[in-house]
Amino acid sequence: QSMLTQPPSVAGAPGQRVTISCTGGSSNIGAGYGVHWYQQLPGTAPKLLIYGNSRRPSGVPDRFSASKSGTSASLAITGLQPEDEADYYCQSYDSALIDMIFGGGTKLTVL
Amino acid sequence: QVQLQESGPGLVKPSQTLSLTCTVSGGSVSSGRFYWHWIRQHPGKGLEWLGYIYNSGTTYYNPSLKSRVSISVDTSKSQFSLKLSSMTAADTAVYYCAKGEDYGGDSGLDVWGQGTLVTVSS
Numbered sequence: 001q002s003m004l005t006q007p008p009s010v011a012g013a014p015g016q017r018v019t020i021s022c023t024g025g026s027s028n029i030g031a032g033y034g035v036h037w038y039q040q041l042p043g044t045a046p047k048l049l050i051y052g053n054s055r056r057p058s059g060v061p062d063r064f065s066a067s068k069s070g071t072s073a074s075l076a077i078t079g080l081q082p083e084d085e086a087d088y089y090c091q092s093y094d095s096a097l098i099d100m101i102f103g104g105g106t107k108l109t110v111l
Numbered sequence: 112q113v114q115l116q117e118s119g120p121g122l123v124k125p126s127q128t129l130s131l132t133c134t135v136s137g138g139s140v141s142s143g144r145f146y147w148h149w150i151r152q153h154p155g156k157g158l159e160w161l162g163y164i165y166n167s168g169t170t171y172y173n174p175s176l177k178s179r180v181s182i183s184v185d186t187s188k189s190q191f192s193l194k195l196s197s198m199t200a201a202d203t204a205v206y207y208c209a210k211g212e213d214y215g216g217d218s219g220l221d222v223w224g225q226g227t228l229v230t231v232s233s
Contacts, residue, residue, distance in 0.1 A: 002157065036219030038158075045207055045223040046158065052217030089158055093215050097174060100148075100160040100214075 003028055004090055004103035011109040012080045020106045022073040022090035028101060030071035033093040037066055037075050040087040040105075049088070050075065077108070085110045113138035113145075115208050115224035123202075123231050129195040133208030133224055134188070141167045141186040146211040148220060149182060149193045151204040159204075163214065164191055171214075198231045205229075 005023040012018040022035060029035055037050035048057055053068040066075045073092075077084055090103040119131035133147070140147060149161040162172035164182040172180045181194040195202060205226040212218040 033215060034217040034219075038219070045226050046220075047223070048219045048221045051219035051221070055217075057221065091158075091219065098171075098215050099173060100163075102158040102160065105157045 002104040003094055003101045004092060006088075006090060006103040006106045008104070009107045009109065011111055012077075013111045014080050014082065016080050017076060017078045018080060018108065019077075020075045020088050020090075020108070022075070022092075022103050024071050024073075024092060026071060027096055028071075028092050028094045029068065029073060031095045033095070035066070035068050035073040036091045037064075038089045038091065040089065041083075042086070046089060080110050082110050084108060113210055113222045115210065115222055117206060117208050117224045117227040119206075119227060119229070121228060121230060123198050123229060124233050125199055125231055127198050129193070129198050129202070129229060131193045131206055131208075131227065131229070132190050133192070134190050135210075136189070138210075139186075140184055140189050140191055144212065146214050147182075147184070147191045148209045148211060149180075150207045150209055150220075152207070152226070153201075153204045161193065161195075163211070165214070200231050203229065203231045 038046035039049045040046045050066040088106045114136045116134045143166040146163045146165045148163045167184045179196045184191045207226045208224045209220040210222040211220045
């Protein structure tokens with residue numbers, strides 16, 4: 001079981017806004033570690049979508065945004081497009097031994 | 112721009128040791144700037160971090176696999192490698208190599224290889 005909890009699935013219609021939560025605890029997100037988000041399109045490697053809680057790498061549309069508060073983080077996607085259909089993972093670190101940890105992933109379906 | 116490419120056997124027998132290589136292009140594997148990681152993904156499942164190597168020699172492994180994992184660098188070939196011993200069917204997964212600019216900080220894994228499927232079967 002992941003130390004970062006994500007909903008298994010979310011869905012939205014084209015043009016809508018969806019959010020994906022990532023819930024951790026005091027030893028990981030709550031300890032101040034950065035949260036990063038990855039998008040994995042079907043059959044491909046994960047791609048860095050958000051780093052440092054809320055920053056977008058060059059080339060990532062501003063439809064994608066993220067935030068962090070306390071022991072949780074969230075990813076928001078506005079203006080949903082069919083090509084956004086993918087699995088999304090949050091990632092942080094756990095302070096017990098500073099292990100890299102991932103959320104279990106959320107499958108986004110664009111209806 | 113750094114690019115990564117995994118290579119290795121697609122099929123491994125139970126109890127054998129898996130050896131995978133990640134070839135780095137567009138950057139130096141011996142650079143003290145980057146952390147070089149291995150991550151795997153079981154079929155239909157999430158991502159599991161295996162470990163990293165930094166500055167050509169500093170390593171850190173996932174505690175749950177620590178006794179079985181080894182990561183090393185071959186600077187002459189611009190490669191870093193993963194060895195995972197005592198393979199079982201539970202190790203069947205897609206194995207990815209990835210690059211990070213820090214560890215425990217504000218940089219994520221910004222470059223990934225395409226991944227290589229490793230199946231454990233007799």
